[in-house]
Amino acid sequence: MLTLENIQNIKSPVHLPDYNPMDIQNGILHFGVGNFFRAHEAFYVEKTLKANPNWGIVGVGLTSGEHSYKKAKMFKDQNCLYSLTECAPSGKRSVQIIAALRDYLLAPEDPESVLHYLSKPEIRIVSMTITEGGYNINEITGEFNLQSTAVQKDLNNPSKPETIFGYVVEGLRRRRDAGMKAFTIMSCDNLRHNGDVARKAFLGFAHARDPALAGWIAQNATFPNAMVDRITPTVTTEIARCLNSENGLNDDLPVIAEDFHQWVLEDSFADGRPQLEEAGVQFVSSVTDYEHVKIRMLNASHIMLSFPALLMGYAHVDQAIGDQRLKKNIENFLTLDVIPTLTAPPGINLQNYMESVISRFSNPAMADQTLRIASDGSAKIQVFWTETVRHILINKTDCSRIAFGMAAYLEMLRGVDMQGHTYLITEPSYGKDQDALIQSDDYAAALQLPAFDTWKDLDSSFLDQKVIQLRKIIRSQGVIAALETLPT
Incomplete structure (x- = not known):
């Protein structure tokens, strides 16, 4: 040693x-x-x-x-x-x-x-x-x-x-x-x-x-x-x-x-x-714009990628971003939903930053586990997705990509991938009541989870309906079928 x-x-x-x-x-x-x-x-x-x-x-x-x-x-x-x-x-x-x-x-x-x-x-x-x-x-x-x-x-x-x-x-x-x-x-x-x-x-x-x-x-x-x-x-x-x-x-x-x-x-x-x-x-003097870029682009994309990747059986982030369909969804999410609502701090080009995020995710030497990224998703969603979701709800813009992320998260919480393999996801803030919502056959029940509390003061009915629709597709036809319904 x-x-x-x-x-x-x-x-x-x-x-x-x-x-x-x-x-x-x-x-x-x-x-x-x-x-x-x-x-x-x-x-x-x-x-x-x-x-x-x-x-x-x-x-x-x-x-x-x-x-x-x-x-x-x-x-x-x-x-x-x-x-x-x-x-x-x-x-x-x-x-x-x-x-x-x-x-x-x-x-x-x-x-x-x-x-x-x-x-x-x-x-x-x-x-x-x-x-x-x-x-x-x-x-x-x-x-x-x-x-x-x-x-x-x-x-x-x-x-x-x-x-x-x-x-x-x-x-x-x-x-x-x-x-x-x-x-x-x-x-x-x-x-x-x-x-x-x-x-x-x-x-x-x-x-x-x-x-x-x-x-x-x-x-x-x-x-x-x-x-x-x-x-x-x-x-x-x-x-x-x-x-x-x-x-x-x-x-x-x-x-x-x-x-x-x-x-x-x-x-x-x-x-x-x-x-x-x-x-x-x-x-x-202020880190606000820097942290918004990092949290809303890199961290938000990390979980947007890992939730469906885990369902698809991808163990590592570089494998997931190597799937061109998942990669394209991340690019669309950043380009259409995130970047237009961000203020770039001095010296940062947001398009270049997006490209660096994709490159970093592609690093095979990291062998970064999708299970690690997906764990504690409730806390991460509240930190990484809230501002983007609030912009979508307030301005009534296309909610399909964030709805897909939410649907993938809820299906991922059930602990079984598309091939029937089980995995153990960690959600420290969830107990028996939350587990009951996750395992419920009512697709809408899990929308009451604390992960989504940070925009409950807004009308999210159209977002909730899209999540339910995409959950049904993921459950019956798989992740890719759900992805193919999203506009590009």
């Missing part, structure tokens, strides 16, 4: 850190050390550490269970080192060892150590990748959900938190009481206005715990909005074996990503930051 002792024995062409990892001091604590974080935020921070070694990262895992404990042990055994393989659509590859992550804590195993880090003055940024649905925002009210069992548990026992909200707010309480500065709370999740969402979530929790503490946090902490982008697929045991074989490494924690990466960030930090602009981060 990779360790600080044997790292110097690694041979070219694997790129090693251009600094001594032992010299790094921690300045960032990050919740949610998944593949995307390791290929994105940690990748960018890595580039800054030679010039300024004070921004190493402490990773924190919040979940318990066998997998979590195994992951924590692997990080510890490897001194938190891992390899990142970047793959271009042309087939060119580049491999580097990332050492920006300097410690890893499993919160359920040692919660006080997490709080100790959060209370240290050198930790000046707390970042997170906790998924789109991880901010505990009530889908109906748009406010922080104080009725959550986990939240209530933390509110009743604030010195021994279990949620990210409990940890961060208790850490800030200790800093306030010690006369220290607040830290920046930085979301790196695929959410519109992710900093604003984080602000609502953490202040919502803090206010329920102590209004005076919430006021101090509101005045002293910052919540910059960000747009993050990099396709980072799941690394299976087989993929890890192949990567190690190709790279000559013995890495238990390899990550693979496309060669494309982007981070647009508002320069709003409470107590300093790394020189991320030197690593390619674009600092702007």
